[in-house]
Amino acid sequence: METAIEGKAFAPSSGEAPLLSIEDLQVSFYTYAGEVHAVRGVSYSVKKGSSLAVVGESGCGKTVTVQSVMRLIPTPPGRIKGGRIIFKGKDILALSEKEMQSVRGKEIGMIFQDPMTGLNPTMNVGSQIVEAIVKHQRVDKATAWEKAVKMLEMVEIPNPKVRALQYPHQYSGGMRQRAMIAMALACEPDLLIADEPTTSLDVTIQSQILDLLLELQERLGMTIIIITHNLGVVARLANEIVVMYAGKVVEQGTSSQIFYRPLHPYTHALLRSVPRLDRKTRTALASIPGTPPDLFVPPKGCAFAPRCPRAMKVCLEADAFPMELEKEHQVSCWLYHESNPRAAMELEKGGVAIER
Amino acid sequence: MGQAEKILLDESPIIPVYWPQRNYAEHTWVKGIVRSAIGAQNDWKYAWTEGRPGGDNKLSLNLGEEPPDLQSITSTDQVSFDILNAVLEGMARLGPDGDFKMGSGLAESWTISEDGKTYTFKLKDGLKWSDGTPLTAHDFEYAWKKAVDPRTASQYNYMLFGIVGAEDVANIVIPDKDSDPAGYDKAISDLNAAMDAMGVKALDDKTLEVNLIAPNNVFINLTSFATFMPLNKAAHEKWGEEYATEANKMLYCGPFIIKEWQHDSKMVLVKNPNYWDADNVKITEIKFDMIKDINTPISMYEANELDAIGVPGDFIPKFQAERPDEFHQMADAVAWYLECNLEDPVMQNAKFRLALSEALDRKAYCDNVLRNFSAPATSLTPPSIHGATPDEVFAEKYVGKDYLPPTGNPEKAKQLLKEALEELGYATPQ
Amino acid sequence: MGRYILKRFVFMLVSMWVIVTACFILMNAVPGSPFTTAKMTPLVRKQLEQKYGLDKPLWQQYVTLLKNLLRGDLGISIRERGRSVNGIIASRFPVSLVLGTEALAFAVTTGLALGVIASLYRGKTLDYIAIIIAILGVSVPNFVVASVLQYVLGAKLKLLPIARWESPAHHILPAFALGLTTLATMARMMRSSMLEVINQDYVRTAKAKGLTPTQITWRHCIRNAILPVVTILGPLIAGITTGTLVVERMFGIPGLGRYFVDSIYNRDYPLIMGTTVFYSAILLLMTFLVDVAYGFIDPRIRLAKGRAD
Numbered sequence A: 001m002e003t004a005i006e007g008k009a010f011a012p013s014s015g016e017a018p019l020l021s022i023e024d025l026q027v028s029f030y031t032y033a034g035e036v037h038a039v040r041g042v043s044y045s046v047k048k049g050s051s052l053a054v055v056g057e058s059g060c061g062k063t064v065t066v067q068s069v070m071r072l073i074p075t076p077p078g079r080i081k082g083g084r085i086i087f088k089g090k091d092i093l094a095l096s097e098k099e100m101q102s103v104r105g106k107e108i109g110m111i112f113q114d115p116m117t118g119l120n121p122t123m124n125v126g127s128q129i130v131e132a133i134v135k136h137q138r139v140d141k142a143t144a145w146e147k148a149v150k151m152l153e154m155v156e157i158p159n160p161k162v163r164a165l166q167y168p169h170q171y172s173g174g175m176r177q178r179a180m181i182a183m184a185l186a187c188e189p190d191l192l193i194a195d196e197p198t199t200s201l202d203v204t205i206q207s208q209i210l211d212l213l214l215e216l217q218e219r220l221g222m223t224i225i226i227i228t229h230n231l232g233v234v235a236r237l238a239n240e241i242v243v244m245y246a247g248k249v250v251e252q253g254t255s256s257q258i259f260y261r262p263l264h265p266y267t268h269a270l271l272r273s274v275p276r277l278d279r280k281t282r283t284a285l286a287s288i289p290g291t292p293p294d295l296f297v298p299p300k301g302c303a304f305a306p307r308c309p310r311a312m313k314v315c316l317e318a319d320a321f322p323m324e325l326e327k328e329h330q331v332s333c334w335l336y337h338e339s340n341p342r343a344a345m346e347l348e349k350g351g352v353a354i355e356r
Numbered sequence B: 001m002g003q004a005e006k007i008l009l010d011e012s013p014i015i016p017v018y019w020p021q022r023n024y025a026e027h028t029w030v031k032g033i034v035r036s037a038i039g040a041q042n043d044w045k046y047a048w049t050e051g052r053p054g055g056d057n058k059l060s061l062n063l064g065e066e067p068p069d070l071q072s073i074t075s076t077d078q079v080s081f082d083i084l085n086a087v088l089e090g091m092a093r094l095g096p097d098g099d100f101k102m103g104s105g106l107a108e109s110w111t112i113s114e115d116g117k118t119y120t121f122k123l124k125d126g127l128k129w130s131d132g133t134p135l136t137a138h139d140f141e142y143a144w145k146k147a148v149d150p151r152t153a154s155q156y157n158y159m160l161f162g163i164v165g166a167e168d169v170a171n172i173v174i175p176d177k178d179s180d181p182a183g184y185d186k187a188i189s190d191l192n193a194a195m196d197a198m199g200v201k202a203l204d205d206k207t208l209e210v211n212l213i214a215p216n217n218v219f220i221n222l223t224s225f226a227t228f229m230p231l232n233k234a235a236h237e238k239w240g241e242e243y244a245t246e247a248n249k250m251l252y253c254g255p256f257i258i259k260e261w262q263h264d265s266k267m268v269l270v271k272n273p274n275y276w277d278a279d280n281v282k283i284t285e286i287k288f289d290m291i292k293d294i295n296t297p298i299s300m301y302e303a304n305e306l307d308a309i310g311v312p313g314d315f316i317p318k319f320q321a322e323r324p325d326e327f328h329q330m331a332d333a334v335a336w337y338l339e340c341n342l343e344d345p346v347m348q349n350a351k352f353r354l355a356l357s358e359a360l361d362r363k364a365y366c367d368n369v370l371r372n373f374s375a376p377a378t379s380l381t382p383p384s385i386h387g388a389t390p391d392e393v394f395a396e397k398y399v400g401k402d403y404l405p406p407t408g409n410p411e412k413a414k415q416l417l418k419e420a421l422e423e424l425g426y427a428t429p430q
Numbered sequence C: 001m002g003r004y005i006l007k008r009f010v011f012m013l014v015s016m017w018v019i020v021t022a023c024f025i026l027m028n029a030v031p032g033s034p035f036t037t038a039k040m041t042p043l044v045r046k047q048l049e050q051k052y053g054l055d056k057p058l059w060q061q062y063v064t065l066l067k068n069l070l071r072g073d074l075g076i077s078i079r080e081r082g083r084s085v086n087g088i089i090a091s092r093f094p095v096s097l098v099l100g101t102e103a104l105a106f107a108v109t110t111g112l113a114l115g116v117i118a119s120l121y122r123g124k125t126l127d128y129i130a131i132i133i134a135i136l137g138v139s140v141p142n143f144v145v146a147s148v149l150q151y152v153l154g155a156k157l158k159l160l161p162i163a164r165w166e167s168p169a170h171h172i173l174p175a176f177a178l179g180l181t182t183l184a185t186m187a188r189m190m191r192s193s194m195l196e197v198i199n200q201d202y203v204r205t206a207k208a209k210g211l212t213p214t215q216i217t218w219r220h221c222i223r224n225a226i227l228p229v230v231t232i233l234g235p236l237i238a239g240i241t242t243g244t245l246v247v248e249r250m251f252g253i254p255g256l257g258r259y260f261v262d263s264i265y266n267r268d269y270p271l272i273m274g275t276t277v278f279y280s281a282i283l284l285l286m287t288f289l290v291d292v293a294y295g296f297i298d299p300r301i302r303l304a305k306g307r308a309d
């Protein structure tokens, strides 16, 4: 288990436009019980060559956000109600289904959480990779197959020639995730979205997969969005972090900003819930008391307020908006609003909160 | 005969239930089909059509099922009888006016001896089988003897038992050839002797002499029955067990021949050019379907795909209302009855059986269950069978009108049941 | 796999023997004989029984039966005098087979297509149409459907022949009537199977690869959704085979199906035994083949079985 909490080197911010930017995305699911406001105005962006981690409790809308980028939201019941998703200068939400097909797999690759069910059980693994290659590249079947074997080799599957002919049930969980990665990378996408790629795997396998992703990112110079619960993963992989809560982004910044100067009380709490071995005195692992809000009727104030130890009156009345408190570091919290007389002090404190 | 029937009804080994009604529909262009209450039900020899869609003088009919046995001497069923009557012919044939005229069949004439026991048939000139071989009196002799031959095991052999020596032939038991060769040889020689002694003899190619045990004023009628139809020895022996199992494995001598026989599907009869009366046969082709279902033929009839059909009970009101000119009814000379299992000790008790018979509300059954104008059977012999004269109803005259109660007699049935149970030793609780 | 097949084959033979024995026992346990209903002298009855070997003790009849069956001889029909049961089956079964195959082909293809379409248009008009067809197909007996079709399409509109077995046009209504129940069952099963598969993760994976909906439907959805449907094909084929007797009867089709029932009414022992043996053999074979086929379609089963050997 990765434990050291250290920020990645801060990615040099150039003036160029981000590879992907999500602007005020709103997604709802219309169920029999009512409208689930799953994503309520999420904005974040990722620069080319950067790796962005999205963290947050289960159900906060991480998956829905990235699946919106791929336009994989099942419709119905889901519907993208508003916002824009600009990828390489074009608005993904405005593309036709047909145009979208050449984005998926070719320009954006995606790895899903559960490799056990993510592969078609009645098709051999090789063919499933070949499918993606043939779809986007003008190659014949044989070449595609060769490439598929090469991809399997790249993701360090032993004996790839034989393995390509095998079916998913003959693969172990880790191998399946490797195969999924091979499939997602087969067409050399500009952006790889990995939605909790290691969550369902054994601990040892988890770190192997992460090593693999790290290595591939370095080798291929890929842009990655990784969703994870595992802050250890975040620390190793990401140079930017987005913290989400109840369908909104509550804080975002560089890895070191978030780790060393977490501002939002939720980020604090999240970081406290991570076991640390570098500490001399063992503090109890803090879980966050309370439960996330009901997304059928989202609160009008800050969604975290009911659980927040620092909540103020205003927090229950109105939701905070994102405030850029330092370069590239934004937080949506009234504590830091200029109307709060202690805002400056809070900002000062924020950075050391984790040492408490 | 009346006495015999009364005994039968009193003892009730069989319990008559109803006399069926034949309900049929026939398009108005169909003319002259002779329908009979006994034997072959439909005779197409005298039929013709006027203004039939799809061409005149053809018929399209539903046989209902595959004819199970077209070997005349063993055949027992109605479907086969209709076909046999069309493709073969006996000494006489039932005419449109309801009687068996001299010259109506293969016999040109016949004489009956004074004592009524000897019939001498003279065949028509130039009779031929469908393969061109001459049809002779020997073909009758062969058929009639074969019909009672125990090796044939013909179920209707008793139809010929009025002929001198016929029953003797039928009664010869032939042991298994392998296990008892001597007994077998003896039986065969006995059989040959008995056959020689049997009262049917071809005096020459055109004369057949028949000796009856007793006078029988319906014997001529009987000769039109399938079992009495001629059989060509050479052909019969040639095809053996397979005789009449295919259209080309039998010979014909009636108004029609079987041109095509697709088992269980269809049969096509065409006019027989070798038939002695071919000039007067107008129908050139009869196409039969073998559809057992009762609804399908109705649709086919309505679409003019069938020229005539039987109308099942459910459809009678519809036909009466919508096609009154086409709907017809006639009484069949048939009685449907319950047959008691006389191997059962309880059923062996006559009073018990009679109690069942008296308990039956036959009329309610006919009116509510059958609903096809069938009549409650108050005796075994149906009213369509006449006595000594055509206008006298046999059952009414000799058995008694309503000998069995049409609506049942519960009181009598209860009394009989009580007595039966006492006789059987089942104590009746008081 | 080889040993597995061999084992199944032996099992099939044993089943066959059990069926023959049961059929023989039942046939003889039921009161009456082929000649009970007919009126004839006792002597003729004995002669007939002798002719068909029914005068022998039962055990002897049984032994003879088994011997003949081993030689592939099903005997001579009693009701259809002079015709061998082998001959009857040989001439009638091809008709039933053609009808059954047509019905099955129609039912399976249309049923699967209907199920797929319904699932793809879930909750839309096409889905409701498919559901209605499926409900009708399952709940309305085929003889009712056949009657209505005969009357409307045949007698009234004169679009198709009412009955008979002649031109290809004569095959349409009976094949439809015969296949409808199967079609409905297939459609229903395929629809629910598809709906289940459509929500599977691997379908999302396929979509994320950029495949077109058509590719996803064919390669990923149908292929997986069809598996559970294949397993019920065996019983469905059985349904079609036994269903032919009604349809054959209604349309006057010279198939073997109607013999299956008629032979029992007629107490035609050799024909009862013959058709039973024949149909059982087919059904056993079908189940066996479906089993093997299933193994081939689903690699998980194929390998599991391979390993079990």
Ligand SMILES: Nc1ncnc2c1ncn2[C@@H]1O[C@H](COP(=O)(O)OP(=O)(O)O)[C@@H](O)[C@H]1O
Pocket: A029, A030, A031, A036, A038, A056, A057, A058, A059, A060, A061, A062, A063, A064, A065, A074, A077, A078, A295
């Ligand atoms: N198909 C769906 N139907 C209804 N609600 C959904 C559906 N998919 C996701 N949601 C809801 O959207 C919210 C966000 O889900 P998700 O993005 O999967 O969370 P996570 O952050 O754990 O990935 C959850 O409250 C979930 O209940």
Ligand SMILES: [Mg+2]
Pocket: A059, A062, A063, A064, A195, A196
């Ligand atoms: Mg998720």
